[in-house]
Amino acid sequence: MQHAVTDGAEPQPKAHRRRVWWPAALAAAVALGLGVPALVASGSSASGTTASAPANGSPEAGFARDMAAHHQQAIDMSFIVRDRTQNDEVRRLAFDIINTQANQRGMMMGWLDQWGLPQSSGDQPMAWMNMGHAYEAHDGSLMPGMATNADLTKLRGLSGHDAEVFYLQLMVRHHTGGVEMAQGYVDISANPVEKRLAQTMVNGQRSEIDLITQMLHDRGAQPLS
Structure with a gap:
């Protein structure tokens, strides 16, 4: 079940590590207005007609769909954890x-819509x-780094320090898989x-892995093996 990002969310703190410039709605609008793929925006034939949008089975479409699902789990x-700790x-x-x-x-959902793809x-x-091999999905973990259904059930049952540590451990693994995909x-x-x-994701999530690893260290814990 997907959550609306604004449901119950607190006002964004003035001081934190990374400033977020666009709300989700604006990001989607930017994707629709400016996120024209190179195959469409710059590709043109000798007659001046633009090239076709990415195909349904293309890497462009596949990455947009899979990374959107990967991101949704991180949001969930x-x-x-927001509701399981006061830290x-x-x-x-x-x-x-x-x-x-x-x-x-x-942005990724906006591109798919722009390309006329499901x-x-x-x-x-x-x-x-x-x-080089097919990823073996198991117990709801569909892609590299994703938590299993059992992991999510466990997280929902924890609170305080224990919830913080397990969330941080899951996020290191999640980001590591996300970097691999991106x-x-x-x-x-x-x-x-x-x-x-995708390169922004690689850079941002690698930096965040370092931050989260330090947060785990501060709590006397290590990333999951």
């Missing part, structure tokens, strides 16, 4: 992740990415607009 986990540091991190990943998710398909997750798309992408977003 952040809403869970300001963890709640600020959760609020940042909610805002950042909802913004990016809105937001979901019957394709196997990660089919667009040449991993870098995989950067390596094969022919779409400069979506490629820039």
